[in-house]
Amino acid sequence: MDTTITGKHINHRQLVLLPLPLQGHLSPMLQLANILHSKGFSITILHTSFNSPNPNNYPHFTFLPIPNTCEANIPDKDKQNIVSLFLYINSKFLEPIRECLERLMLEDKGVACLITDAQWFGTQSVADGLKLPRIVHRTSSVSSFLLFAVSPALLDTGCFRPGSYEESRSEALVQGLEPLKVKDLSNFLTSDPEGGCKVLELMAQATKRAQALIWNTFKELEEHDLKALSQDFPGPHFLIGPFHKYFSASSSNLLTPDQASLSWLDKHPPNSVLYVSFGSLVKIKESQFLEIAWGLANSKQPFLWVVRPGSIEGSEWLEPLPYGFLERIVEGRGYIVKWAPQQDVLAHNATGGFWTHNGWNSTLESICEGVPMLCSPSFGDQFPNARYVSDVWKIGVMLDNGFEREEIESAIKRVLVDEEGLELRNKITNIKWKVDRCLKKGGSSYSSLEDLVNYILSF
Numbered sequence: 001m002d003t004t005i006t007g008k009h010i011n012h013r014q015l016v017l018l019p020l021p022l023q024g025h026l027s028p029m030l031q032l033a034n035i036l037h038s039k040g041f042s043i044t045i046l047h048t049s050f051n052s053p054n055p056n057n058y059p060h061f062t063f064l065p066i067p068n069t070c071e072a073n074i075p076d077k078d079k080q081n082i083v084s085l086f087l088y089i090n091s092k093f094l095e096p097i098r099e100c101l102e103r104l105m106l107e108d109k110g111v112a113c114l115i116t117d118a119q120w121f122g123t124q125s126v127a128d129g130l131k132l133p134r135i136v137h138r139t140s141s142v143s144s145f146l147l148f149a150v151s152p153a154l155l156d157t158g159c160f161r162p163g164s165y166e167e168s169r170s171e172a173l174v175q176g177l178e179p180l181k182v183k184d185l186s187n188f189l190t191s192d193p194e195g196g197c198k199v200l201e202l203m204a205q206a207t208k209r210a211q212a213l214i215w216n217t218f219k220e221l222e223e224h225d226l227k228a229l230s231q232d233f234p235g236p237h238f239l240i241g242p243f244h245k246y247f248s249a250s251s252s253n254l255l256t257p258d259q260a261s262l263s264w265l266d267k268h269p270p271n272s273v274l275y276v277s278f279g280s281l282v283k284i285k286e287s288q289f290l291e292i293a294w295g296l297a298n299s300k301q302p303f304l305w306v307v308r309p310g311s312i313e314g315s316e317w318l319e320p321l322p323y324g325f326l327e328r329i330v331e332g333r334g335y336i337v338k339w340a341p342q343q344d345v346l347a348h349n350a351t352g353g354f355w356t357h358n359g360w361n362s363t364l365e366s367i368c369e370g371v372p373m374l375c376s377p378s379f380g381d382q383f384p385n386a387r388y389v390s391d392v393w394k395i396g397v398m399l400d401n402g403f404e405r406e407e408i409e410s411a412i413k414r415v416l417v418d419e420e421g422l423e424l425r426n427k428i429t430n431i432k433w434k435v436d437r438c439l440k441k442g443g444s445s446y447s448s449l450e451d452l453v454n455y456i457l458s459f
């Protein structure tokens with residue numbers, strides 16, 4: 001794809017990018033870095049020492065670990081809980097980040113701007129103090145961001161009850177953000193509503209003070225919410241995604257993908273296989289794992305299933321699987337791997353459906369390959385993403401009862417076998433075409449990227 005706009009001679013001005021150390025945030029930030037590098041900027045990645053990217057995959061970037069911070073210093077309670085982790089790094093890491101930026105700004109090439117993940121909300125004050133423009137990179141959809149931004153107001157209405165996700169599964173619509181429901185506000189909010197809302201409020205406030213926002217999404221997909229976005233967050237907004245269509249995420253993988261998945265798919269007819277993966281963070285109980293296994297077996301459809309080691313509570317990998325599951329029970333129709341080359345799997349013509357947790361990267365990757373989804377959101381933005389997939393774009397079916405084998409079996413058949421699956425595929429193929437167009441010269445993302453480059457050059 002031709003993404004050259006202004007030519008390499010234009011600048012080499014230095015951009016400092018600060019990713020969040022989680023797979024679903026790291027990959028898009030590194031893709032963004034590649035996109036901006038292709039426009040002639042010099043890239044420095046400022047990163048934590050834990051979940052750090054592999055510099056060998058990016059010899060064209062400078063990597064700078066945030067000094068005097070290491071995983072060993074982070075208390076275990078803060079590592080295990082995402083809300084505590086965000087609060088921790090946004091307080092303890094700020095001074096080392098400030099020192100680093102100050103040093104970089106004194107170098108000959110200077111720093112044109114700082115680009116950080118939205119969840120690095122504490123860095124807005126650091127950037128303000130240094131008079132350095134900060135641009136926020138939001139790794140998820142506009143709709144989930146708007147929902148997060150109203151969560152403190154919803155908390156005041158008493159919607160969330162600490163510790164009980166079930167009790168707060170309110171079907172009530174969120175006013176102004178329909179068809180999102182109160183229950184689409186994640187269960188990380190219900191297990192710690194005050195903490196969760198505090199993090200989201202800090203993120204929204206710091207984002208409002210930022211110079212601009214870069215989104216890994218595209219205009220045609222988000223049309224429904226763009227007016228509300230620019231009312232609440234005047235921007236400017238640069239919707240330049242989907243990033244992985246410019247540069248694959250494979251080099252930012254924290255685990256090694258099992259390439260044999262692709263030769264296994266080669267043996268299957270078009271649109272016949274269900275790909276199952278719940279991303280890099282979701283953990284499930286052993287009872288849920290067994291429901292998934294029996295749902296897959298009873299559907300009688302072929303499946304490629306990613307079971308991440310450690311993702312089943314209390315197990316290392318597949319120990320809870322019923323004896324003889326792959327050979328005897330599913331009679332060779334299934335293939336289980338620890339980590340798959342997901343983008344290639346979704347692009348394979350044998351893949352007919354994607355049972356996903358609806359992390360934003362997975363959702364976008366599925367849309368870009370025209371693969372209809374089964375939705376099992378688990379936390380965070382996965383709920384609003386899944387709601388949009390099933391109720392707005394109508395390109396997938398929601399599993400409403402958690403993991404329950406009869407519902408799983410029926411949903412798999414709806415997507416892979418029934419007429420409904422064809423309708424879902426038609427709709428998602430339509431959106432896939434829009435993606436292809438938006439990235440071409442004159443398309444919305446192409447033009448927005450041009451605008452972004454010119455905007456940064458204006459600093």
Ligand code: UDP
Binds near residue numbers: 025277280363
């Ligand atoms: N992924 C992958 N192989 C797998 C599972 C996931 O390459 O077996 C990649 C996937 O392509 C996506 C990322 O991991 O780019 C997961 O990001 P997402 O936002 O979907 O979910 P998260 O991991 O943040 O929950």
